[in-house]
Every structure is written in structure tokens, then in C-alpha cells.
Amino acid sequence: MMLLMLGGDDVLLISRADAAMRFVVELCKALDELQQSCDGFRLTMGVGVVFAKPTIPIHRLHEVAESLVSSAKRRFRGSSHEQWGSVVDWAVYTTTWVADLEEVRTRDWLRGSEGAACVLSRRPMRVLGDGLDSLQGLVQAAGGLKNAPRSQLRHLVDQLPRGKALSELAFQELSLKACEGLKAVGISEIWTPGDREGSFLTSVLDLVDVFEIYRLGHTAPRSELAEDNIVF
Numbered sequence: 001m002m003l004l005m006l007g008g009d010d011v012l013l014i015s016r017a018d019a020a021m022r023f024v025v026e027l028c029k030a031l032d033e034l035q036q037s038c039d040g041f042r043l044t045m046g047v048g049v050v051f052a053k054p055t056i057p058i059h060r061l062h063e064v065a066e067s068l069v070s071s072a073k074r075r076f077r078g079s080s081h082e083q084w085g086s087v088v089d090w091a092v093y094t095t096t097w098v099a100d101l102e103e104v105r106t107r108d109w110l111r112g113s114e115g116a117a118c119v120l121s122r123r124p125m126r127v128l129g130d131g132l133d134s135l136q137g138l139v140q141a142a143g144g145l146k147n148a149p150r151s152q153l154r155h156l157v158d159q160l161p162r163g164k165a166l167s168e169l170a171f172q173e174l175s176l177k178a179c180e181g182l183k184a185v186g187i188s189e190i191w192t193p194g195d196r197e198g199s200f201l202t203s204v205l206d207l208v209d210v211f212e213i214y215r216l217g218h219t220a221p222r223s224e225l226a227e228d229n230i231v232f
Contacts, residue, residue: 010220012062017051019213021090024049025136028086028127042084046072047127049090051213052098060098064091067101068124075124088135089124092209109205111163115197118191120160121206132186132203135210140184142211148181153208156190164191167202 001019005012015023024047035042048068050061072087090102109120122133131137147155152174159170171190174182182188187207191200 002104012065020049021052021135021139021210021213025139028088029136031086044076045086046070046076047086047088048072049088050093050098051090052093053096055096056093056098064098064101064163071101072124072227079145085129086127089128090209092213097158104161108161111161117194117196119201120159120163121193122201122203123206125206132207136208138203138207141207142214144185145181145207145211147177149175149178150212152178153182153211157205157208160190160202164200167191175193 001013001023003011003013025231028045028047029042030032031045046069048065048071050064050068052061066157068089068091075089076084076087091104093099105121111118111120125133125135127135129137130140131140156170156174156178159167168190171179171182182204185207187204190204191202193199194201
């Protein structure tokens with residue numbers, strides 16, 4: 001891990017892909033533990049993480065990371081006092097260029113009409129917690145997928161944009177090993193009701209994303225930077 005910038009309350013780091021998410025969890029956990037005895041105001045973090053090929057210009061990755069930090073901070077400001085805590089948002093780019101974040105998410109993550117919308121990701125989300133709506137919960141659950149067939153997990157993710165009915169059918173048609181792997185980490189159904197009436201959310205995309213991110217760091221020898229790096 002390499003420190004690129006430290007100024008005021010802003011920090012910019014670069015690291016191997018497989019180390020990134022665990023580092024974010026451990027960093028926020030350490031900050032939280034330091035303040036266990038504090039009453040009232042507590043410091044939190046807004047974290048933006050970008051996974052991309054090292055051929056993408058660093059200034060562009062920095063811009064996207066700042067957009068993700070802003071997204072995380074908006075989520076924090078929208079939380080009640082009881083839900084305050086560090087928040088993270090991340091993006092994975094496998095192309096040779098980084099497209100506009102908002103445009104990509106509007107195009108790829110929203111399906112259906114306003115009265116019956118399916119949202120394919122829970123991002124931005126809190127960092128700490130046990131459920132699949134937190135990064136810590138996703139990191140823990142991703143470890144339980146190591147024996148699940150990757151091709152079937154990716155196929156299920158590919159079916160999510162096709163809508164609720166077809167993605168649920170794809171889930172039912174998974175192999176026994178894939179189903180058991182997902183159910184073991186808390187996914188017994190694809191969609192759960194969202195906060196708005198008629199809306200549905202899923203943790204499948206986020207979970208498989210985190211699972212695949214960990215593998216990115218193993219695409220190169222340990223003595224080298226992996227093909228996919230992270231800037232945040």
C-alpha cells in the first residue's frame with residue numbers, strides 16, 4: 001500500500017486489489033474502537049474506492065474516487081443519528097477508460113418503473129456491520145463463497161438487469177452447490193422490499209463484486225502489482 005496524498009482530512013492511497021476492502025473495514029473499525037469511550041460527537045469516514053487497470057490515468061481515477069467519496073458523504077448525511085457511522089462507495093472498471101459514474105449507475109442499476117423499481121446495488125453503504133448491507137458483512141460473506149461455482153455466480157449477476165421474475169428464475173435454476181453457497185451466506189432469495197413502496201433491492205451484485213475483487217489481487221505474482229489496482 002502506498003500513500004499518495006495526505007492533507008487536512010483527505011487521504012489518497014493506492015494498493016493491491018485484494019487488500020483494499022479489508023483495509024477499509026479494519027481502518028474504520030480501529031477509528032470506531034478509539035472512540036468507544038466518547039460521548040456525543042464521533043468522527044466517521046467517507047470512503048471512495050476505485051478498482052481499475054493501471055493504464056488508466058491517475059488523475060481520472062482520482063476524480064472518480066472523489067465522486068465516490070461525495071456519494072458516501074451524502075448517504076451519511078441522510079442517516080439518522082442512531083445510524084451514524086463510516087460509509088463507503090466503490091466502483092469496478094474493467095475497461096481501458098472510466099465512464100461517468102452517475103451515468104453508468106443510472107443505466108446499469110435501475111430497472112422497472114417508479115412504482116415497481118428494482119435497484120441492483122445497495123451502494124453507498126455503511127462500512128461496519130454484520131449484514132449484507134454493510135461492507136464488513138459482505139467481506140465476511142465473500143469468504144464463504146470460495147467453493148461456489150464462479151461461472152454460475154456471474155451468470156446470476158448477468159440476469160439481474162433482466163428484471164425480478166427472470167432473475168428469480170435464474171436463481172432457482174442454479175446448481176445445488178451454487179444455491180447452497182449463497183444460502184450459507186444469507187441469500188435465500190434474490191430481492192427484498194426496499195424503503196419505497198413497490199421497490200426491491202438485492203445484495204447479489206455487491207456480494208459477487210466483493211468476491212471477485214478479492215480475486216483481482218491474485219492475477220499477478222505477489223512481488224508485482226496486480227493487473228487491477230485500487231485508488232481511494
